[in-house]
Amino acid sequence: QKEVEQDPGPLSVPEGAIVSLNCTYSNSAFQYFMWYRQYSRKGPELLMYTYSSGNKEDGRFTAQVDKSSKYISLFIRDSQPSDSATYLCAMRAQKLVFGQGTRLTINP
Amino acid sequence: ETGVTQTPRHLVMGMTNKKSLKCEQHLGHNAMYWYKQSAKKPLELMFVYSLEERVENNSVPSRFSPECPNSSHLFLHLHTLQPEDSALYLCASSQTDRREAFFGQGTRLTVV
Numbered sequence: 001q002k003e004v005e006q007d008p009g010p011l012s013v014p015e016g017a018i019v020s021l022n023c024t025y026s027n028s029a030f031q032y033f034m035w036y037r038q039y040s041r042k043g044p045e046l047l048m049y050t051y052s053s054g055n056k057e058d059g060r061f062t063a064q065v066d067k068s069s070k071y072i073s074l075f076i077r078d079s080q081p082s083d084s085a086t087y088l089c090a091m092r093a094q095k096l097v098f099g100q101g102t103r104l105t106i107n108p
Numbered sequence: 109e110t111g112v113t114q115t116p117r118h119l120v121m122g123m124t125n126k127k128s129l130k131c132e133q134h135l136g137h138n139a140m141y142w143y144k145q146s147a148k149k150p151l152e153l154m155f156v157y158s159l160e161e162r163v164e165n166n167s168v169p170s171r172f173s174p175e176c177p178n179s180s181h182l183f184l185h186l187h188t189l190q191p192e193d194s195a196l197y198l199c200a201s202s203q204t205d206r207r208e209a210f211f212g213q214g215t216r217l218t219v220v
Binding site for chain 2: 002004008032034036041042043044045046049088090092095096097098099100101
C-alpha cells in the first residue's frame, strides 16, 4: 500500500465550479500537510500548509485535514482557467512524501 | 534574485557525457533536496542535505553524485546516464528537514 494515495485524474470542470481534490494516507505519524500547485514545465509551488486537523482558508482555497480518517482535501471555489494545473498533496513525518498529483483543467 | 534557482532549465546529453545540475537557494534555509519527477509517478526523493551533510540517499544509482559545498548551493553530477533517467529534476530547500519545502523550476533532462 502506498503511503499517500491521490487520484491522478484528469479532472475537468467548468469555470466557476467548486473543485474538490483529495488524498488519503496510511501513516498516522504524518503531522504536516501541504498542497502544491504545479503548472506545466514549472516546479511545484507551495499553495497551502496545515499542521493540525481542521480547515484553513486562503482566498478561494480551503485546505481540510481529518486525521481520524487519514484524509485531506483541497477545495477551490469559483474556479478559474488559471487554476488549471497539477495539484500535489504532500505530508511529512520524518520526510516529505508526495501524492502522484491530480491534473485539473478548468474550462472557460 | 529570490527563491530557489536551478540551471540549466533544459539539458540534452548523451549516455557517455558528464554534466552537472546546479541549484542555489536565497531563502536562508539549511536543508536542500534533489527530487526526480517522471511522468505519471509521484515525486521521488533522491538526496537530502541538512546543514551541508548528506542525511539521506534513497538507493540512487551511483551515476548520480550530489555535492553540497555550502548551505546555499547544491549540485547533481551526472555521468553515463541511461535513457530512463530522462525526467524533470527538481531542487528544493526548507528551513529544517521537518518543514515545508520550496522548489526550483527544475531541469528537464533528456538522455539520448
